[in-house]
Amino acid sequence: MTVSIIETSKYNLKSPYLIEGFPGIGLVGTISANYLVEKLGMDLLGYVSSEKFSPIASVHNHMPLHPARMYQSKKHNLVVLFSELIVPMNTIYPLSQEIFGWAKKHKVRQIVSLGGINIKGEQDEVYGIASLPELSRMIERKGVKLIREGVTTGVSGLLLADCATRSFPAISLLAEAHAEYMDPKGAAMVLDALSKIINIKIDTRELNEQSKEIESKVKELLDQAKDVHEEYKKATTLGPMYG
Template sequence: MIEIKMLKEINFKNFTFIEGFPGTGLVGPMAVSYIIDKLGMEYVGYIESEDFPPLVSVHNDMPMKPVRIYYSDKYKLCTIFAEFAIPVNMIYSTATAIYKFLREHGISKIISIGGIPQATPGKALFSIASTQDMQKLAKAAGLTIISDGVSIGVSALLISSAVLDHIDDLNILVPVSGDIIDPKYAEYAIQAFNKVTKLNIDVSELEKEAKEVEAKVRELMKKGKDTNESYKKVVSDTSPSMYA
């Protein structure tokens, strides 16, 4: 079961939601983390599930939930930052819970940031758009609309629902070479994000900060995987007679 819990009541009406769950090249979390920092977004909630890896993140001496909700009233933005990859068997339920939350809170636009594997990536970015308005916005920002292909993950499920409900949803997709993780990919994504949102987030410090985020996310993803496997082993190795 997925639970979305708020630490304070927020009016999200007409906000834009940014999605960037860990995926190819870790483009999403690197970009989202940088946006959160540069816009001074506030931690206001979290997502949890009994099926998530049993771990906690520690930042500035404080334990925190690893899947957190941030927002900025000034910029009318909200986002989710996840420090581990959502297990494949939970992607559908997680995306469904998030989409329901967005609809119930009146969020009017969704922007997903991620990477797509490409043998020889260039600086040309791609996009998938749910409405004609978002297609025009993407083209104006210099993004190439994908006319045929396949999308996967949370962003794919969000945009498939957005199409049916005529909600504006745009995927910003950065070509990534294999499993290479490089802050420049997050830089390209934020530059496109700036054009789409008319913001002016300075990316001059991104390389340094993104490398730190990348290292942390890598470590947490590994710990999440190891912890989940160890936890399952402990449970499976436990004899029922212990609880008799």
């Protein structure tokens, strides 16, 4: 079984950051990486291919695209890789190896993974894990809360472990997010943290507006569900209709 990064355009960067985002809690990784591509006006560099991926094509602006894609920006010296599909379990290891190999070959200065973590109380923290002690100290100075003990999973987790083993600079940024639905607020939080780390201004106002709309809709649905529940309770206390 093979997983390959296929370049369809000429790579023209020197020692860029590689940002990656895959589906996970609140879809934070996918939303934030895709938003970054759109906001920075990045150019399509290539895509990820595997015979184990679902037979899906994404359609954007009338154009069919591979759901796992890579973009580059010469202006920002940045590469972004993200997926709109859930990566099959049996492709996670070869995919993380392919990403690491690509990063080494193209002299990437640092890998930054974007994702979500289950919310605890107020949604106000971005957590981080780094492959090197000096990176841990750096992200802590930037306001990221370090994870001392725990687990991190999926492509990003395995990639981070590989980077730590090989002393390659890598960071995982995890914003508190709701697991039950897509969470633009979590995406905005993780991009705000990323902005401080890579020194690129990222306007996240649209994500915050989307978050307010989603939260309003969720509240409306919860209120409706509560009303239905109350009506059901009233009906059951009236006793049987017949008998």
